[in-house]
Amino acid sequence: MRMRNKPWASDFLLAHPKYVQDPSVYKGKWKTHFGYEHVVLEIGSGKGDYWRSMARMNPNVLWIALEKDKNVSAVALKKTEDLENGVWIVNDAANLTDWFEAGELDTIHLNFSDPWPKKGHAKRRLTSETYTTTLLRLLKQGGQIKFKTDNKLLFEYTILQWDSIALKMEEFSVDFRRDEHSEDAITEYEQHFMDLGQVIYRAVWRKV
Numbered sequence: 001m002r003m004r005n006k007p008w009a010s011d012f013l014l015a016h017p018k019y020v021q022d023p024s025v026y027k028g029k030w031k032t033h034f035g036y037e038h039v040v041l042e043i044g045s046g047k048g049d050y051w052r053s054m055a056r057m058n059p060n061v062l063w064i065a066l067e068k069d070k071n072v073s074a075v076a077l078k079k080t081e082d083l084e085n086g087v088w089i090v091n092d093a094a095n096l097t098d099w100f101e102a103g104e105l106d107t108i109h110l111n112f113s114d115p116w117p118k119k120g121h122a123k124r125r126l127t128s129e130t131y132t133t134t135l136l137r138l139l140k141q142g143g144q145i146k147f148k149t150d151n152k153l154l155f156e157y158t159i160l161q162w163d164s165i166a167l168k169m170e171e172f173s174v175d176f177r178r179d180e181h182s183e184d185a186i187t188e189y190e191q192h193f194m195d196l197g198q199v200i201y202r203a204v205w206r207k208v
C-alpha cells in the first residue's frame with residue numbers, strides 16, 4: 001500500500017505508544033516483556049484494520065503488526081490509541097531475524113499481501129523463497145501461518161511454493177466467505193472485494 005508522503009509521519013510515530021522504534025530490543029523477550037503467552041505477527045498490515053480488529057477479538061494474545069511504509073503506518077496508528085495487546089513495527093520483513101528468535105512466533109498472518117503479479121517481481125512476494133525460510137525459522141514447532149487473499153495467481157503460487165516445505169496444510173478454501181467465519185475479521189479492504197463479487201481464497205498451514 002503506497003501513500004503520498006506525510007511530513008508529520010515520523011514525529012507522530014515516535015510519539016505513539018504503540019510504535020516499537022527498535023524491535024531488536026525485544027528479540028527473544030516478546031512474551032516476557034509484554035506479558036503474553038501467545039505472540040502473533042501480521043506481515044504487511046497496511047492501514048491496520050485487520051490487526052486492530054483481530055487484536056480486539058483476541059485480547060489474550062500479543063498482536064504485532066509489521067508494515068514497511070511509514071506513511072501508511074502513521075495513518076494506521078492515528079486510528080489506534082487504546083489497543084492494549086497490539087504493537088506496531090515499521091520496517092521490511094527482510095529484516096525479521098533481527099527482531100525475533102527462532103520459534104518465537106506462535107502464528108503468522110499474511111492478510112491480502114501485495115500480489116506482485118509480474119514474474120520478474122516474484123521474489124518480492126511475501127510467500128516467495130526470499131521470505132519463506134525466515135518465516136519457517138521464526139515460527140514455533142506446531143505454529144500456524146494463515147494466508148488470505150483475493151488474488152487467484154498469488155494463491156496458486158503460494159500453494160505450489162509451500163508444497164515442498166515443512167508445512168502441513170490444514171485448511172484450504174477457494175471461497176472462504178461462502179460460510180460464516182466470525183473468528184476472522186472482514187476489513188474494509190476485504191469487504192470491497194466481496195462487494196465486487198470476488199471470492200476470497202484462504203489456506204492455513206502448520207509447521208511440522
Ligand SMILES: C[S@@+](CC[C@H](N)C(=O)[O-])C[C@H]1O[C@@H](n2cnc3c(N)ncnc32)[C@H](O)[C@@H]1O
Pocket residue numbers: 001002043044045046047048049050066067068069072091092093094110111112113114126187189
Ligand atoms: C494490501 S496491504 C494489506 C492490508 C492489511 N493486511 C489488511 O488486511 O487490511 C499490503 C501491505 O503490505 C506491505 N508490505 C509489502 N511487502 C512488505 C514487506 N516486505 N515488509 C513489510 N510490509 C510489506 C505493503 O506496504 C502494504 O501496505
